[in-house]
Amino acid sequence: MEVLLESLSDVFQINTLIFILIGVASGVAIGVLPGLTATMGVALLLPITFGMEPLSGILLLIGIYFGAVYGGSITAILLNTPGTPASAATAIDGYAMTQKGQAQKAITVATLSTALGGIISVVILILLAPRIAGFALNFSAPETFALALFGISIISSLTGKSFSKGIVAGLIGLLIATIGLDPIGGTQRFTFNNANLTQGLNLIPIMIGLFAAAEAFRSVETLFSKTNIKVVIEKSKLKWNEFKGLINTILRSAGIGTFVGMIPGTGADITAFIAYNEAKRFSKDKSNFGKGELKGVSAPEAANSSLTGGAMIPMLTLGIPGDAVTAILLGALVVQGLQPGPMLFEQDGVLVYGLFIGMLIANIVVLLLGIYGARMFTKILLVPKAVLVPFILMLCTVGSFSLNNNYFDVMVMLVAGIIGYFMLKNDFPASPLILGLILGPIMESNFRRALIMSQGDFSVFLTRPITLVLLILAFITLFSPLLIKITKKYRKASTKA
Known part of the structure; x- marks a missing residue:
């Protein structure tokens, strides 16, 4: 109890609270800008903390971390421009809600889900940290491969109108992921003797191109027309009954995010899509997903924020x-x-519990910033397209270049934007391609490491319980939508006969 009281007194000092607020606000600004990730934001501001008190310095970085994870959802919802890779899943239904004139409601849902998911994960961190971390050590190469394969299987729920087009997009993503050095042997693949391709194509420029630039290119078609997105602010507030219907989704997604977050080597990109898929699986009406479903916004955001506590x-x-x-x-x-x-818990218990309390406060700050800033954020939709489109393209260019200060990344973004434009025109979903690109390297490297561990024996994937369960779930997830469609067609045919 003394340790807890001392931690509370340390955290509730005015300077510590100010650093948490600055961290969260800076993180939101970083998350909003395409190309700037939470990792980059924390890395850039790390040197500032060297001369600070340990608790204040670490909480400043944690505030940036939490804020950036949330900030990426704002532009994903308003402009179909994910600020971070993790918010690509949020854009699916979030942007659809904006097109319906429900931007404020979408941001409110994202804010509540982010804050609650983060708080749940911190509570789990406080209560179960040592035990859960011990379980995470059971994950080696076979389990991580199975988890990545399960993530890939989610493509079947992101295919949109055409199952085949979604699968093709996912396979293209997997193919692009093979560019670069072989993860085990180190030999070059599809580099064409270009030094820029040695490390493979960077995910961020491709994502910016497929989502943001492609949407900007499509907006050029109607740049000077009088048809604009209908913005309804006053009538798009979240109702209590609507929020009540999201509670189970938030709890489930927070559990998924915390579990995946504690597995070293995974990330929010996987978590968001897994949570989105599970929200769709448990939903009674799956047809609304991709068209502006509240659960489609809530699930990835709760999972993204809960991953922060899980990773800690x-x-x-x-x-x-x-x-x-x-x-x-x-x-x-x-x-x-x-x-x-x-030994950190034994020797520096005051600091550890101070971090826990600070993490809870950071999530509350995210909640307050999001709720009170929702109407202000939506004002961006009132900006004329003739101003907004060039501004988006400028952000795309700056965001891509800032990754490595390399014009090659800008070219990748532009090519991805052109490809994304034609994908939009022909109803090819971009999300499966991004998912394949994210999970391809994880799946390949861990598959091969698992075979090295077992000396080429494929039974290693069937004899380990966690791996086997994940593989079964992956195959069920991948083929269940197809089987459901075939069953429905068969029933219709038998009814007519």
């Missing part, structure tokens, strides 16, 4: 970062003279 579990308890951001936070702790691991 192995980092604090075992000294193993759950994702790229927690790897930087691990370095920040070490620089402050702290050693993450089991």
Whole structure:
């Protein structure tokens, strides 16, 4: 109890609270800008914390982390421009709601889901951190491969109108993911002796092109027409009954995000799409997904934010970062003279519980910023297209270039934008391509590592319980929509006969 009281007094000092607020606000600004990820934001501001008190410095970085995860959803919803890779899933239904004139409602749902998902994950972190982290150690190459395959199987729920077009888009994503160095042997694949392709194509420029640039190119068609997106602010507020219907989705997605987050090497990209798929699977009316379904916005946002708490579990308890951001936070702790691991709870209990309390406050700050800023965010839709389209293309260019200060990334973004434009015109969904690009390298490298572990014995995927369960779920998820369609056609044919 003394440790808890001391932690509370440390966190509720005015300077610590100000640093949390600055961190969250900065993170939201970073998340909104295409090309700037939470990892980049935390890495850029890491040196600032070296001269600060450990608690204030780490909470500043955590605030940036939480804010950036949330910020990516704002442009995803309003402009179909995911600020971060994790918010690509949010754009599917979020932008559809904006086109219906429900932008404020979509942002409100995203805000509530983000805050609640983050709070749930922190509570789980506080209560179950050591036990959950121990379970995460059971995940080696076979389990991670099965998890990635399960993520790939979600393509079947992102196919839109045509199952075949979605599968084709997903396969193209997997093919693009093979460009670069072989993950095991180190040999070059499809690089055509171009040094820029040695490390493969960067995900961020492709994502910016497929979503943001493609949408901007399509907007050029109606640039000077009088037809604009209908914006209804006053009448698009979230009702209590609508929120009540999202509670189960938020709880389920928060559980998924926390679980996936604690597995080292995974990320919010996988989590968001898994949560979206599960929301669709449990929904009574699946037809509304992709057309502006509230659960389609709530699920990925709750999962994204809960991953933050989940990723902190192995980092604090075992000294193993759950994702790229927690790897930087691990370095920040070490620089402050702290050693993450089991002894951290014993030797620096005041700091640990201070971080837990600070994480809860950071999620509350996200909630307040989002709720009170929702109407202000939607004002961007009132900007004329003649101004907005060039501004979006400028952000796309700056965001792509800023990754590596390389014009090649800008070219990749433009090519992806042109391809994305023709995909939009021909009803090819972009999400399966992005999913294939994200999960392809994870799946391939862990598949081959698993075979090296088993000396080429494929039974390693069937003899490990966690792997087997995930593989079964993957095959059920992939083929169930197709089987349902075939069954419906057969029933219709038999009824007519």
